[in-house]
Amino acid sequence: MRREQAxxxxxxxxxxxxxxxxxxxRDTATGGDRVSSEFLALRLHERVGTLVDDPRSTLFFGxxxxxxxxxxxxxxxxxxxxxxxxxxxxxxxxxxxxxxGAFYRASRTNPMDVVLRRRFGADRGRLTAYEDEHLTAAPxxxxxxxxxxxxxxxxxxxxxxxxxxxxxxxxxxxxxxxxSDLRLSLCVQGAPGTGKxxxxxxxxxxxLYAHRDRLSRSGVLVVGPxxxxxxxIGAVLPALGEVEVRHTTAAGLVASLPSLAKLSARAVDDTAxxxxxxxxxxxxxxxxGLWARVGDPTDALVVPRGARRWRVPASAVRExxxxxxxxQVSYAAARTMLAQRLAHLVLLEMEQAGxxxxxxxxxxxxxxxxxxxxxxxxxxxxxxxxxxxGLYSDAAVLAEAADGLLDSAEQELLLWTAPPRSPGxxxxxxxxxxxxxxxxxxxxxxxxxxxVILDEAQDLSPMxxxxxxxxxxxxxxxxxxxxxxxxxxxxxxxxxxxxxxLGKPGAQLEVLDRGFRVPAAVIEYAARLLPxxxxxxxxxxxVRENPGxxxxxxxxxxxxxxxxxxxIAAVVAQVEGSAARPGSVGVICADAVVAEMSxxxxxAGIDHGVLGADHGxxxxxxxxxxxxxxxxxxxxxxxxxxxxxxxxxxxDHRTGLRRLYVVLTRAVSELVVVHAQPxxxxxxxxxxxxxx
Numbered sequence: 001m002r003r004e005q006a007x008x009x010x011x012x013x014x015x016x017x018x019x020x021x022x023x024x025x026r027d028t029a030t031g032g033d034r035v036s037s038e039f040l041a042l043r044l045h046e047r048v049g050t051l052v053d054d055p056r057s058t059l060f061f062g063x064x065x066x067x068x069x070x071x072x073x074x075x076x077x078x079x080x081x082x083x084x085x086x087x088x089x090x091x092x093x094x095x096x097x098x099x100x101g102a103f104y105r106a107s108r109t110n111p112m113d114v115v116l117r118r119r120f121g122a123d124r125g126r127l128t129a130y131e132d133e134h135l136t137a138a139p140x141x142x143x144x145x146x147x148x149x150x151x152x153x154x155x156x157x158x159x160x161x162x163x164x165x166x167x168x169x170x171x172x173x174x175x176x177x178x179x180s181d182l183r184l185s186l187c188v189q190g191a192p193g194t195g196k197x198x199x200x201x202x203x204x205x206x207x208l209y210a211h212r213d214r215l216s217r218s219g220v221l222v223v224g225p226x227x228x229x230x231x232x233i234g235a236v237l238p239a240l241g242e243v244e245v246r247h248t249t250a251a252g253l254v255a256s257l258p259s260l261a262k263l264s265a266r267a268v269d270d271t272a273x274x275x276x277x278x279x280x281x282x283x284x285x286x287x288x289g290l291w292a293r294v295g296d297p298t299d300a301l302v303v304p305r306g307a308r309r310w311r312v313p314a315s316a317v318r319e320x321x322x323x324x325x326x327x328q329v330s331y332a333a334a335r336t337m338l339a340q341r342l343a344h345l346v347l348l349e350m351e352q353a354g355x356x357x358x359x360x361x362x363x364x365x366x367x368x369x370x371x372x373x374x375x376x377x378x379x380x381x382x383x384x385x386x387x388x389x390g391l392y393s394d395a396a397v398l399a400e401a402a403d404g405l406l407d408s409a410e411q412e413l414l415l416w417t418a419p420p421r422s423p424g425x426x427x428x429x430x431x432x433x434x435x436x437x438x439x440x441x442x443x444x445x446x447x448x449x450x451x452v453i454l455d456e457a458q459d460l461s462p463m464x465x466x467x468x469x470x471x472x473x474x475x476x477x478x479x480x481x482x483x484x485x486x487x488x489x490x491x492x493x494x495x496x497x498x499x500x501x502l503g504k505p506g507a508q509l510e511v512l513d514r515g516f517r518v519p520a521a522v523i524e525y526a527a528r529l530l531p532x533x534x535x536x537x538x539x540x541x542x543v544r545e546n547p548g549x550x551x552x553x554x555x556x557x558x559x560x561x562x563x564x565x566x567x568i569a570a571v572v573a574q575v576e577g578s579a580a581r582p583g584s585v586g587v588i589c590a591d592a593v594v595a596e597m598s599x600x601x602x603x604a605g606i607d608h609g610v611l612g613a614d615h616g617x618x619x620x621x622x623x624x625x626x627x628x629x630x631x632x633x634x635x636x637x638x639x640x641x642x643x644x645x646x647x648x649x650x651x652d653h654r655t656g657l658r659r660l661y662v663v664l665t666r667a668v669s670e671l672v673v674v675h676a677q678p679x680x681x682x683x684x685x686x687x688x689x690x691x692x
Contacts, residue, residue, distance in 0.1 A: 004120065005127050007077065011059040011091050015083050019051040050081065050241040058122045059083060060092045061168035062103050065116040067136070070099065078103045080167055081241050095167045096209040104175040111135040119168075121150045147545070155516055156546060156669060158583030158636050162235035162618045166198045169516070177478075177510055178203045182211050182451065185507035187479040187495050191540030192526070192665030193518030196480045197632060200453045201233060203478050205240040207451055218450030218475060222247045223468055225456040228625075229632040231616025250464050251430055253471065254437035257446070259384060263436070267427040271489050271651055273413055277431035278461025278490050280501060281405045283438055289391045289401035290331055290442050294321065295378045303346050303370045308353075312345045317378070320345070332444045335379045339366040342374070384439035388432065389423035392416045434463045441470055448474040456631055457481040457498055461490040465501035477504055484534040485631060487659045489651065515540050517634060519548025522671045525683070526664035532682045533657040549670040552679070567642065567676040568600045574639050574672050575606055579622050583636030588663045590645040591626040597641065598624045631662050638667035644677040657682060 026044035030037055053059070060079035068074070078100050079092040093100055106114040114135050121129035131150050154169050170178065177199050180186055186203075190196030204220050222237075222245060224230045230247045237245050248256070255263060269277065276282070301312040320341045324334040343366035350357045365371060382390075391398045391414070398411050406414075420426040428436070440446070452472040454460075458481040460468070469477070479502065483492065492498045499507045515523050520542035527539045542548075553574065555567040571587065578585045587608075589597050594610065601608050601624065609617030610624045611633075617623055625633065627646045640646070640663055647656030660680065664671065673679070 001127060001130070004130065007091075008058055008060070008127060011077070011079075011083050012053055014085050014091050015051060015053050015059060017086065018083065019048060019053075022048045022051060046243065049243055055125045057125060058120065058127060061120055061122070063118040063120075064099075064103055064106075064114050065118070066113050067115045068113065076100075080165070080239070094209065096206045101175065101179060104170050105172050106135055107172070108135055119148055119150045121153065152545060155544065158581075159634075159668070160582075160584045160621050162231065163198070163233045163634070165236050165239050166195060166202065167240070170199075170202065171195075171514070171516065173510075173512065173514070174199045174202075177512075178206050179210075180508075182207055182214075182476060185476045185478070185499075185504040187457075187499055187507045187509045188481075188512060189495060189509065190480065190482055190512035191484070191515060191523075191538075192482065192662075193515035193523060193542065194512035194540065195516055196482070196512055197233060197455055198236070199512070200455060200478050200480045201236045202240070204245055204451070204453050205237055205242050208242050208245070211450075215450045216244075218448070220245045220451045220453070221253075221449050221471060222453045223250060223253055223455065225249065225459060225631055226613040226629060228611045228613065228616035228629050229455075231618055232633050235618075250460060250468065251433070254433050254467050257437060257440050259440050260433065260436055263428060263433055265428060265430040265433055267429040267432070269429045269431055274429070274431045275461075275489050276406075276410055276413055277429075277435060278463045280462035280466070282435060282463055283466060284405055285391070285398075285402045286387070286435060286439050287442055288403075288405075289397065290382075290387050290439060291325070292397070292401060293380055293382060293387075297321070297378055301342055301346075301371070301374050303365060303368060305346075305365070305368075310346045310349045312342060312349070316345055317342065321378075330445045331442055332381065335375065335381060338379055339371055339375050342366070342371055346371075381443075383423075384436040384443065385423045385426070387439050388435055389420075389426055392426075393419040431461070431463070434461070434467055437467050438463060446470045446473075448472055450475045451477070453478045453480070454502075455480045456485070458483050458486040458492050459488045459631075460492075460498075461488070462501045465498060466503075469502035469504065473503060477502060477507065479504075479507065484530060484537050485658060485662050487628075487631070487650070487655055487662065489655070491655075491658075511538075513538055513540050515542040516544065517668055518542060518665050519544055519546060519667070519669065521548045521550040522667050523665065525550055525671070526661050528684070529657045529661045529664075529680075529682050533654050533661065546669075548667070549672075551670075551672045553672060553674045555674065555676040564676070567674065568597065570674050571597065571639060571641050572600055572604045572606070574674060575601060575622060576604065578637045578639065578670070578672075579606060581637075583621075583669070585622045586625050586630070586633065586635030586638045586666055587622065587641065588625045588627055588630050588638060588646075588666065589641035590649045591628055592649065593641070593645070594624055594626050625666075627659055627663050630666055634666055634668055636668050637670040637672070638663075639672045639674060640664060642675050642677060643673060643679055643683070644675065647680055 022044055026041055026048055029041040029044055060077040062078040064076045066074055076099060077092045078095055080095060082094040083092040084090050102112040102114050106112040106117060117133045119131045120127050131148055151169055174195055177186060177188060188196050208215050226249055234247060297314040297317040300314055301317060303310045324337055343362045346365050347357050347362050391401060393416050395415055402411050449471050454468050454477060457479045495509055499505050523540055523542050530537060530539060553570060555570045575587060598610050606622060607620060608622035608624060609620035611617055611629050613629055643660050646663055647660045650656035650659050
């Protein structure tokens with residue numbers, strides 16, 4: 001152990017040397033001009049940021065010993081970032097390096113030339129233990145082949161604050177996904193606790209390592225369900241040295257366009273209207289509504305030039321319009337082409353008259369006042385707001401655009417009952433802003449990123465999926481989700497359907513069903529809901545040896561006489577006991593009682609945070625979590641308050657059970673269910689097997 005600790009100290013010294021060198025280069029950076037110098041200094045500043053040493057953690061978590069030398073070394077240490085000495089020799093290699101793949105994938109059946117794999121235990125920046133796995137020796141030489149106490153301890157280590165990276169605990173099936181080629185779009189169906197979110201984030205880190213030049217230009221984006229979730233995962237990529245990846249929600253994504261930047265959702269749609277606005281048919285309605293604004297030419301184009309007046313008949317203009325429609329380009333691009341096409345027709349007239357005009361003449365004609373006025377009258381350039389407001393405020397306009405797509409009742413649902421004074425005064429809902437984003441893309445194509453990570457994809461409407469998909473129209477995507485956790489009225493029932501709306505129908509589907517985060521006692525209890533809400537979906541299995549703790553607590557007096565005060569008192573008692581131990585505590589309850597629950601904890605002197613869809617909390621040990629915000633979060637101990645109320649708050653029974661399934665699977669070590677009302681019957685113990 002002394003030898004390994006000495007190597008860790010050596011690694012820290014070399015990292016400090018690398019940082020000092022980068023700082024010196026940054027402070028003296030000089031380019032060919034001022035702009036180049038500033039750009040170089042910025043890049044070096046970012047480089048310095050990736051070389052920060054966190055004394056609370058170790059710089060490596062594992063080592064490989066090969067049966068032969070590789071580049072002069074048999075032993076290689078694996079860590080979160082590459083560290084080299086002054087001669088350039090590796091001290092620690094990045095977990096993303098090709099050689100590091102053997103640390104995650106090597107096995108007795110395929111040792112990948114690895115003789116020994118060593119895992120390190122650590123505490124507050126110091127090595128405390130190590131375990132060796134001899135991959136080429138007979139199994140009997142390992143006292144506990146196939147099991148790692150250090151691996152289990154790392155997974156179960158108490159947490160407070162944001163989500164941690166999993167570089168030390170990545171499993172073979174997870175590593176296969178992480179290291180998949182950039183050209184490949186993936187869809188990961190992952191049950192609770194299988195690490196799908198972490199896998200997606202580590203895939204982003206690996207892609208940036210393997211394709212740095214390309215992705216530094218085109219960009220990587222992470223899309224999550226809400227701000228609380230983004231706060232929860234926000235520290236993972238920076239901890240891996242990647243500080244330039246943007247994180248946003250689906251709502252934040254569509255509001256990022258300059259034409260929509262000042263809009264905010266100030267209206268709320270009922271379920272039927274929101275579902276209709278999220279329907280994929282709306283894309284065709286919007287397309288028809290926009291292109292219907294292109295007029296039918298009745299007058300000829302007349303262009304005075306010199307002493308002549310050149311004339312293009314309406315029939316020729318009409319033919320050009322048809323050709324532009326067939327090109328399937330954006331509305332604005334086709335409008336720009338129209339001016340050039342009309343100018344070209346004028347040039348043909350000039351040539352027939354004996355003139356010899358060149359391209360400069362065509363450009364001048366295209367920019368001339370008569371052509372610009374003709375194009376503006378024939379092909380107006382509306383804003384997305386004008387298009388959508390026009391559809392919502394005029395029944396005839398909507399009927400024409402929706403002909404054969406929406407029935408009369410659906411059209412009536414979209415129409416404004418009291419149109420605003422002007423389109424700019426309209427109050428838009430979240431679903432409307434997604435439609436405005438679609439129109440903006442129809443007018444002028446949305447730029448594509450290199451890669452998009454989409455988490456909790458099962459909850460997005462077809463129109464939201466289209467909005468995400470066009471951000472990766474020439475790039476690739478990693479789609480993460482769990483059909484069983486779909487809790488929106490438009491939640492998908494098929495990944496094929498989701499991928500089609502994203503524009504990635506050929507994406508590869510991967511299934512993660514081995515649970516590393518959620519213990520067996522918890523996942524087996526929650527899985528009782530699956531046959532009632534997602535029949536046919538496989539039951540996840542926990543692979544942790546520690547089964548965790550499940551405790552069902554009835555409020556004093558039982559379901560017949562317990563009062564709300566009794567329920568809250570029972571919850572407070574559980575929180576006090578849980579907070580007395582290391583690790584995070586999540587108190588998950590129906591949204592309607594969050595304020596009451598927070599006040600009760602405050603009265604009891606329990607310091608805590610309150611999560612919301614628009615804000616997270618990484619400072620407190622205890623958090624009160626609305627049930628609708630819990631998805632994607634994790635806590636060491638979870639106290640679920642009144643499951644019947646959580647399920648009953650949803651618009652239908654199936655969605656209520658799915659919401660409850662999400663809530664019950666947030667615990668890493670311990671789940672306590674506190675209730676005064678009877679538990680949902682679907683949670684009753686199965687007659688053939690199950691928990692007692």
